Amino acid sequence: MLVGWWLTFCLVISTGFRSSLISHLTVQGRSRVPENLGDLVQEEGWTWGTATWTYDGAVLEYFSKHTHHVLRKIHKNMQVLAVHEAMNKVLAGGFSFIMIKNYIMVAIASRYTDTYGQSSVYVSKEEFSVMSCYGWGVRTGAPFFNQFISLRSRLEDAGLIETWTDTIMEDRVRSNREKAKSDSDTQQLLIQRGNTLRRPTRIKLYS
Known part of the structure; x- marks a missing residue:
């Protein structure tokens, strides 16, 4: 079934x-x-x-x-x-x-x-x-069918599915922002290192 x-x-x-700014400060x-x-x-x-x-x-x-x-x-x-x-x-x-x-x-x-x-x-x-x-x-006559449908309905009626969905979305947003910040910091570090390597280096020879 x-x-x-x-x-x-x-x-x-x-x-x-x-x-x-004016549109935010005035009606x-x-x-x-x-x-x-x-x-x-x-x-x-x-x-x-x-x-x-x-x-x-x-x-x-x-x-x-x-x-x-x-x-x-x-x-x-x-x-x-x-x-x-x-x-x-x-x-x-x-x-x-x-x-x-x-x-x-x-x-x-x-x-x-x-x-x-x-x-x-x-x-x-x-x-x-x-x-x-x-x-x-689901197999015809499965003994858990009614309990399965009942549990699903109870989760929906209690608002848990909506709450779980909101929580997952918030976690994903937080993760995306942290990743974006990490990528930005890494890129900035690479730029700084690149600038350091491009700086002229003076070498003195001693005899």
Whole structure:
């Protein structure tokens, strides 16, 4: 017997925006940013894309076979890029990155957020789900089946799965930042050593 579980991949829209010190110190109206796919297609001159490894399988099927005119236009003009290329376009402006929520939140917190928690990347509050089915092969009449399903439901109802997910994401962000700092320190050390080796050395001969 095949037990199918529906897992939800939440996609969000990441958009770059510009800010200034005055805008942080005064109360002003914010420029409109896309919150959903409908906003993207209505923005004149706006472009969008997703990651190369994401636009496949269920995600590709969701957009390519959908009958809604908005999703058909999103699919028609979808740019497929590497993540770093897409994020560079986001920061440049006029481009939105459609990406799996948990993945992009970790990436933004790791690489595009300063020590004060401020980022130049805006993440839409609205999200949409793409469904894909995963199955666990279980023998017909397995004695643990009911207990297994019951335990899974209890973990979800208690909020433990959500808590564990948040903890894993926080740990990953911390690990990414530590690795980035270590790589930066190593690079700086190599530069310093290179400068030392390039310094002229005076040699005196004694007879």
